[in-house]
Amino acid sequence: MTAQDDGDGIDEVAEFAALLRAQKERTDRSYGSLARRLGMNTSTLHRYCAGGAVPLDFAPVERFAALCGATSEQRLELHRRWLLAVAVRRRPRAAGAAEVVHDAVDGPDAAVEGISEPGTAAEADGGPVAEMDPAPRPPCAPAPPLPRRPWYRRRRLVVGLASVCAVLAMLGALSAVPDGRRASADGPVRVAGPTASGSAEARAPERRGASPGPSGTPTSERPSGPATPKKKPGTSRPSGATSAPPRGEQGAAGLPLAWSANSQAWKLGCGHDYVIAKPPAQVPPPPAPQDAAPWAATQSAVHGGETLVQLSVQGRSDTAVVLEALRVRVVGRTAPAEGNAYAMDQGCGGSLTPRSFAVDLDQDRPIARAVAGNDSGTPIPAVRMPYRVSAKDPEVLLVTAETDSCDCRWYLELDWSSQGRTGTVRIDDDGRPFRTSAIEGLPRYMYDTLGRRWGPYS
Structure with a gap:
C-alpha cells in the first residue's frame, strides 16, 4: 500500500470517527452511559469514536445513531462512511510494506521478539525443524535466532521470560533483606540475635501491610498528618465554585454516592437575570459566566425570575446507585425582592435546548x-427516573426553577438506593436554600458594551 493509500485510508477512518463524535455530542450522555445502552464496553465505543477501530457490522452503528437521534440523511451518510472505513481496514497490505513492518518489529528488539518454540514455525512452512542450542546460558540471556513465529505466539514466550526474570530478581532482593533478616519459603524470618525475642511482635506489622520506617520501626502505609474532620452528608464548599470537590462525603452510614451543585449556571451559558438593590451606576459590568458566583456574592445579587442548578451525581465505586426520584421542597415564600433587574446578556438564543427538570415555584x-x-x-429524550450512576458513569442533571410572583427559598431531595440500602440527600446551596425572586414590574437594565454603562433593557 502506497503512502497515498495510507493517507486516504486514515482520512476515511477519521471521517467516520468524526461523524460518530458529532452524533455523540448531540446528546449529553457520557461514553459509559451510551455504551451501556448499546450493550458494549465503554472502551470499545471510545475507540470507534476516536478512529482506533471500525465495527465490522453496521448494526451497532445503527443503534448508536438511533440513540443519538440521527436523521435519515445522517444515517445514510454514516453507512456510506462506514463502508469506506471498513474497506480501508480490510485492504490487504503490499509485500514491501509488510516486510518493512516485519523488519521494524524484529529489528532492534529481535533478541526478545524473535524468541519462539522450536519446530512450529518451520513445520508450518514445511521446512526442517530447528534444534535448540545445547550450550547452557543464563536464564535472562537472549536466545539465539530461531525461526520466526507470528507475533501473537511470540508474545506468550516473551511474557513468560519476563515473568521468570522478575521472579529471579525478587528472590535476589529477598536474599539481601536488611536488618538481619533472611528470605525463606514462609516469608521474612528474623535471625537469632539480641532482638530475636521480639521477632513475633516485629513480624506482626508486616503481615498487616506495614513497612519499616527509617529507624527500623514499622510504620503504617497510611500517610501521616492532621486528621481531616468528617463532613455531614450533603455539605461542601459553595456550589458556585467550579473547583469545589463533590459533596455528599461519607458520614457514619457511608453514602454510596457523591454530588455537587452549581446554582450559578446561566441559560445556554449566556442568559440570566439578577435582582440587585443598587442603582445602575453602582453595579459593575456583567462577569464572564465562570465568574458569576463571586460577582453575585459581592453584589448581594438574587436570582431573578429563574435559577438554573447543575447537579452532578456519581457513585463512589463501580457498584450502581439508582436515583429513584427528585423532589422539590419550598421552605419560604415572601414578596419579591426590591431593587432592579440586571440582564447578563443582550439576547441569547440558539438551536440547542438541553433537557432539564422544570420546576414551577x-x-x-x-x-x-x-x-x-x-x-x-431533533428531540433529546428527557431523563427518566429511576436512573443509574456509578463511579465510571456519572450524570449531570439540570434543574430550572421559575417564579413570577414570589421571593422563594427552596431545596431539592434526591432519593437513592443501592444494594438493599435506601436514603435521601438534600441538595442545597452550601447549607442554605436556593433563592429565586420574581422580576415582574421591576426596572430592567442591560449593559451597553460600547458606552460601557447600564441602560434600559430594550
Whole structure:
C-alpha cells in the first residue's frame, strides 16, 4: 500500500470517527452511559469514536445513531462512511510494506521478539525443524535466532521470560533483606540475635501491610498528618465554585454516592437575570459566566425570575446507585425582592435546548418535571427516573426553577438506593436554600458594551 493509500485510508477512518463524535455530542450522555445502552464496553465505543477501530457490522452503528437521534440523511451518510472505513481496514497490505513492518518489529528488539518454540514455525512452512542450542546460558540471556513465529505466539514466550526474570530478581532482593533478616519459603524470618525475642511482635506489622520506617520501626502505609474532620452528608464548599470537590462525603452510614451543585449556571451559558438593590451606576459590568458566583456574592445579587442548578451525581465505586426520584421542597415564600433587574446578556438564543427538570415555584406543591430537549429539530429524550450512576458513569442533571410572583427559598431531595440500602440527600446551596425572586414590574437594565454603562433593557 502506497503512502497515498495510507493517507486516504486514515482520512476515511477519521471521517467516520468524526461523524460518530458529532452524533455523540448531540446528546449529553457520557461514553459509559451510551455504551451501556448499546450493550458494549465503554472502551470499545471510545475507540470507534476516536478512529482506533471500525465495527465490522453496521448494526451497532445503527443503534448508536438511533440513540443519538440521527436523521435519515445522517444515517445514510454514516453507512456510506462506514463502508469506506471498513474497506480501508480490510485492504490487504503490499509485500514491501509488510516486510518493512516485519523488519521494524524484529529489528532492534529481535533478541526478545524473535524468541519462539522450536519446530512450529518451520513445520508450518514445511521446512526442517530447528534444534535448540545445547550450550547452557543464563536464564535472562537472549536466545539465539530461531525461526520466526507470528507475533501473537511470540508474545506468550516473551511474557513468560519476563515473568521468570522478575521472579529471579525478587528472590535476589529477598536474599539481601536488611536488618538481619533472611528470605525463606514462609516469608521474612528474623535471625537469632539480641532482638530475636521480639521477632513475633516485629513480624506482626508486616503481615498487616506495614513497612519499616527509617529507624527500623514499622510504620503504617497510611500517610501521616492532621486528621481531616468528617463532613455531614450533603455539605461542601459553595456550589458556585467550579473547583469545589463533590459533596455528599461519607458520614457514619457511608453514602454510596457523591454530588455537587452549581446554582450559578446561566441559560445556554449566556442568559440570566439578577435582582440587585443598587442603582445602575453602582453595579459593575456583567462577569464572564465562570465568574458569576463571586460577582453575585459581592453584589448581594438574587436570582431573578429563574435559577438554573447543575447537579452532578456519581457513585463512589463501580457498584450502581439508582436515583429513584427528585423532589422539590419550598421552605419560604415572601414578596419579591426590591431593587432592579440586571440582564447578563443582550439576547441569547440558539438551536440547542438541553433537557432539564422544570420546576414551577408558584405552585402550592411544585414538582420536578422531566422535560425533553431539542437540537435543531431533533428531540433529546428527557431523563427518566429511576436512573443509574456509578463511579465510571456519572450524570449531570439540570434543574430550572421559575417564579413570577414570589421571593422563594427552596431545596431539592434526591432519593437513592443501592444494594438493599435506601436514603435521601438534600441538595442545597452550601447549607442554605436556593433563592429565586420574581422580576415582574421591576426596572430592567442591560449593559451597553460600547458606552460601557447600564441602560434600559430594550
